[in-house]
Amino acid sequence: MTVIRALSLTDIKKRRHPGTRTWPFPLPPGGAGPSLEPYLVHPSRRRRPVGGPPPRRKDAPAMSDRQDTVDALLPEHRPDRPIATAGQDTLGRDSFVRRLARAMVRDGRASGVVVGLTGPWGSGKSSILNLLAEELKAAAQRDGRPAPVVVRFDPWLVSGRDDVISQFFAELLATIKEVGTKAGRNGDALLDLANKLFGYAKELGPVFDLALPGYGKAAAAGFKAGERLTQRDVSLSKQKRELTEMLGGVAVPIVVLVDELDRVEDAEVRAVAQLVRAVADFPGISYLLAYDRSRVVEALGGKDKERGAAYLEKIVQLEVRIPVTLAREGQDLFLSEFERLAEVAALPQGWRQDARFVRMLGVMQTQLLTTPRDVRRVCGCYAVLRSMTVDEVDWIDLLGYATLQTKAPEVIERISLRPDLVTNDPPPDATVNFDWGRFFGKEGQPTSDDRLKALDVTSDGPIAHLLEILFPALRKVNLAPWEARVPPDGVRFYRALMTALRLDLVPGGVTRKEIVTILEADRNTMAERLKTLQTEGRLIIFYDRLCSIFPEVSAHDPEALLIALGRLPQRVFAHEPNQAILLSVWFERYATFIARQSGSAASTIANALQGLITAGQYDAAAAFLLPEAQGRGFYPGPQRRARWCMPEEVVRELTTDLSGRVAEALRDGPIDAVLTSPFPLMLAVTSGNWTSEAHASLSRRVENDEAVLLSMTLIFYSCGTIDEEGLNRYLDPAAFRRGLDGLTPQSAGWSGRAAVAARAQAMIALSA
Template sequence: MSRVSQNASGQTSEVTADRPRTKLEEDQLGYRDFAEAIAAGLASRAGEDGLVIAVHGKWGSGKTSAVNMVVDALTRREAKFDENDRTIIVRFNPWWFSEQKDLTRAFFSEVNATIGKKLSAGVRDGLRLIAKKVTGATDILSAALSWTPAGALAQPIAEAIKAAGEEIPDERSLEEVRNDLAEALRCETRNIVVIIDDVDRLVADEVRQIFRLVKSVADLPRVTYLLVFDREIAIRALERPSDPNAPEWLEKIVQASFDLPPVAQTDLNRLFTQRLSAIVDDQPNVDFVRWGNIFHGVIAPYLRTPRDVGRLANAIAMAWPAVSGEVDVADFVAIETLRLFEPGLYTFIRDRPDDLTGVEHQYGRRESRDAFGQELLSLVHESRHSRLKRALPYIFPRLDAIFANTWHGEDWQKAERERRVSSRNRFQVYFNLGLGDGVISVQEIDELKASFDNPEGTRKVVQRYVDHLRRAGGTRGSVLLNTLIAQADDVPLNEAEKTARALLAAADLFFNPIDGSRTPEDLPVRWAVGFAISPILAKLSPQVHASLLAEAIEGPSLVFATYIVSRMSDEHGRIGTKEAQTEREPSLSLDAVIELERKLVSRIEREAFEGTLMRFPDAFPMIWAWSNFGGGNSVKDWIAGNLDESGFGAWLMKNFAGEGTSHSSGDMVRRRLFTVDRDNVSKLADIDKLKAMAEQMVEAGSDGDAIAEHFLSGLNSRF
């Protein structure tokens, strides 16, 4: 039996029930030779004496599969026999009847139901009488009579006898009845094999009841009992303070015991990887060395039985549709393994993302790192410490600093790009079984890429993310930006031009008041947008590179265009008194940069004199670019000519006041800090007049957004 789960992309993953194998050909655990040997022994029995055989195996080791193969092997051996000479197989699973009033009644009912008319009336009568003598009740009589030749009338007659309390008149002792039944069985040509499976699933009282039952009927000729159980569990069930010798029952009852052959670890590994391959289908696994280290270090050691394989494979199959394509396969399987087999460690990892994702810095107290490592290892058995210390850093590289005194360079882009659990953005996907609003799905990225042929369409897509507010604060635009940074290096050369053009058109949308001036990773937003676009521009020829920036200057992303042209000017030492940056090759030639500066000044002047520059809430970089590249006098004249206009002064104050934070001794939170660069502002505007305007606004109570207050605070700041 199986259940097929389907994800949103139409992918399916099979969840298979813990179904035992039934045929020799289905053997995947090396049980076939064992099954054929037991079947050969059963087939060769002369049948004069009763026999009790036990097959022992650990919980979940595939005992039922092995016994099913015994039955299959025996059936094949006897296929050439006449039907009346073949062994009768009686299957009794007491676990199906667990918690019923009397398992003994259920046992005899199953035996009688299976035998039916296959044996003589003497055997059938003998079994019914034995059942009555052993159980001391008439319920079993009702079940037995329902199999008599009376056919349709049998059940009403049986119920009438039970209701009236009638009994088959028989004054013989149990011993006499057993002797008569034994004689009837000796006259038969067919053997009976009674298989009692899953004994180790029963509660202790029921286990004792089953062994008492077998003991009472164990020596009947032509009858072989095949008991299937975990020996250790059975012994614990038989042990009682009032009967310290109870475990010796096993030696008195069972004449032959066989242990299931151990399943080779390689067979369990192969069985699991086959199941896993069917579940994850065509998901790529590019780093086979990493997969091997994680598999043998974290996953395989917990696969001790076929049931372990089934449990883990089913857990993955159930969860996979929700995360398919959004997680690293090796990491996901490892995390699911810990969830099933090391729940304490799993919970610890789930609750400590800040300590496990990202990079471990070399500064800080060694004692703190050691304490963290010791706390983590305390959650697993000491015998597994050395293995997990080697394997877990493949999943969480930060742990190498703790367990091996080795630091890895920060490569968060690789972790994000490969959707690993060590990525801060991906971490919760592995534990929530869903992306939430903090992760951009593969499907969403594909939708964005599909819009790159039309830059205006790209702006619309990005705008949706900026309009989508996150529960934790900010917008999904910042999440998208982080994803674009991680994937910037992977843009194919043949798609670089259209990708860069589309992202340049949408760049200014990432500058919004909700996300603020810094990303959740505490990067200035203009840097972050540069990290997302500059690696793509670098793939292009200088001519195409410069052409795209010229388009951007005339396009809707003037803020970012100003930033990137200013950065390139900085590379050539053209801002202030800085020298050219000679440690790396400039992005563009000096002549190309000068031409871009000219175009940028022209666009900013046009915005200023048309009165539209004030639509930018953060125009400070544009004002300074205009001053640096076009001459300070034109800017100063423009400011002086508009300073008395309504709202212009407040807009200048907002642009000239920089904002940061400070953390003083004793503070539990950071405080906002405003600064004003008095010297540079004085080059562009009458700072005394601006100060007077600010004081007047505060005094008049017209400083609704505290713009003037912040400007005055910046003027008085000592920073």
């Protein structure tokens, strides 16, 4: 079993940016299939990449410039902004709020009760306070009574104990005065009450400056009276009695709503508690404090929780827990929020019925989105991510990714450092190392438990359940009846995952829009655009993107596209021989996709292959025919699972034609005009068309012709390796080695980086 060490926080801090990883092979999404897998090198023998991915071209536009962006701004999602009115209430809290309002105000008078509204962060306490303030005023209007004075105080917006005390009274006095100026016959009583409270506040709190909202120069004269009151030698208890009498004469209930008490520092929690105790027993004033009980108990009692709980009981007369959100209510809330994104986020028709969406929603709703704030945070995160990655990342996977980003950002950090833990396909531009002489084994692959452990995720927890939906590599059993299709832009694939992590294309990335433009072009335009991609070094990534979105996007002229793609290997071989081999690999994959699309597609493939063979473009055609012939079991040797992409007689005919042409062309023609990969040779050997005469002829040429030796070295060793036994199928290894030994510093063409590396690889392989 492969053991993987979990990434520590130190690792994460040291390696903030995702880099290119080492891969055993550069295969398209879905793996090699039965086709080229036998020739892939074992991970223990692969070369490590040198450097990172190619830098973005200076003139290459960012992803948002390469695609159609969402025209309209996504709906504003502020996860910490509570609902403000009953019309926004999707959880049906109206009856609870009405009962709470009746407890605060009875028969038009404040009950004087201190209520604690408890619940964890994000459970909707602030929303309840907003609805309560609205209901108190609505109830007064229904009963024909004076509107209450509703004082809102949020200690989180104030810093420091002294500021909390001063701001508390500032809000209280300012609100009473504001209502008093509009309260008709009750206005004078409220203004007198404000002045009296001003004096009482001066006695209670430290010296502070009451620069109150609403108390400008026009109010200065009114507060002179308050100053004179405080100058008298009046005891605090006497002032309290006077205030009690004054409150009894005010026919307007006063309700103080204190929000987010659990977010402030311990000293500030205690300051608010002291304030409430000091004024809580006044008749005509009711209080509602919203808080997370465990946090406030901790702040009041320090390490002694029992002491903190006892202190809280002396302040709060009645604790009411916010109503528990049922699973159905939570789902309705999420769908209500998510519905707002449907049109502007370009969600597909019937998105509610998608089996993958239903499955993901079930995991999210029952285990992860436990509060209304969770719902709004995830929807807000999704709105931003979707606007930045539209058409590049599957919409359902992006929702799961947004949930991870919101609820488990540390897991996203670890994935960014080790994307190989969750993806099975390698980066399309990763270093490659094929083994042309033997079959590839997958021993040593980590288990799903190994991968989860490396991500520091509990295997039976809710985060693991969400990860299993997003990443099949983390599933214990890769059976997902709810997954009718593999999402081509799913984050299980390296490209889509990197797009989500970067919120941008990978360097040299190709957008869906670029793919569509090429597929819809005529033959000449198509060839020009492919040539541009070649110049920019983006052909491999183009293939990766092309295969990922097939068959969602199909070519206008698939035969012309295949011929254009099949010509690319010879076009790039002289400059990048390893790229030429990869282009043949990707051609085989894409042609297989087309061939499996429908029965009539096989004739399109056959025509394209025949066109390439006739034009002397053998590599891509051979890459497709080799596994097809082996799958059919036409020739001696290991038989692979039959793909049945082509009719049997067509495969035989094309294989015989191509193999014969290759054997003939290699007798005395330039190698690089015939081969850019081992695939044509492998097909010739497999089909029995590589005779002893052809074997001897190529052996003589590699020993005596440095140009031929260079081509064969690049073909076999620039993108892989082959041992002496494997090489002997095509030519004499001893002759090959003598050719290498005879090279001098003056040998033409051997000073390039690819040639030097391939020569070194060949010497190692043949001396083992």
